[in-house]
Amino acid sequence: MAKLDVVVLGEPILRQKAHKVLDFDGKLHQLLDDMLETMLDEPGVGLAAPQVDVGQRVILVRLPDDAASVEEYGEQAGVLYEVINPEIVKTSKEMVDGVEGCLSIPGFAGRVERHVGVSVRGQDRHGKPIRIKAQDWLARVFQHEIDHVNGVLYIDRAGEVWQITEQPPEVAEPQGRIETVAVSPGEK
Numbered sequence: 001m002a003k004l005d006v007v008v009l010g011e012p013i014l015r016q017k018a019h020k021v022l023d024f025d026g027k028l029h030q031l032l033d034d035m036l037e038t039m040l041d042e043p044g045v046g047l048a049a050p051q052v053d054v055g056q057r058v059i060l061v062r063l064p065d066d067a068a069s070v071e072e073y074g075e076q077a078g079v080l081y082e083v084i085n086p087e088i089v090k091t092s093k094e095m096v097d098g099v100e101g102c103l104s105i106p107g108f109a110g111r112v113e114r115h116v117g118v119s120v121r122g123q124d125r126h127g128k129p130i131r132i133k134a135q136d137w138l139a140r141v142f143q144h145e146i147d148h149v150n151g152v153l154y155i156d157r158a159g160e161v162w163q164i165t166e167q168p169p170e171v172a173e174p175q176g177r178i179e180t181v182a183v184s185p186g187e188k
Helices: 026-041 067-076 136-149
Strands: 046-048 058-062 080-091 095-100 108-115 117-123 129-135 158-164 178-181
Touching (some): 026 058, 026 080, 080 129, 095 136
Antiparallel strands (some): 046 058, 080 117, 108 158
């Protein structure tokens, strides 16, 4: 496995719709393994292939598995979801606001309204069809990552975006002093 470079806002690939994966071969398996190492090293809870400069419809999702996360997320904590050619096939009517960040937009966070629950269809690393029902934070992460393979960033959906000016490196969620940054639709 190898750690890959994460591309940041301004790179054209982040705004392009990714291509469907047709070959479920060793090259794809290597990409998945490298993406996992990258996601865990950053650290993140999700990663899409366009974020590592690969224009394919590939996402990884993994909620933390520390003791507090296991208590909060139960059996979903630490489960690795590798989804090839993901698509959301069903959404809950209920929506909820939440704070999101992105490895490709470092130093910023935003408030985004997402569906509380989603059903995701795709394929595993061998091409076998899979379906995942996700709720709450897991559903949010899937929506965020599937947006990436469609060329959409959370800032496109955010009602509010702010810069994080102080954040200890060991803290995964935005904390510390923040400044609200007004972002007009043309600047996203």
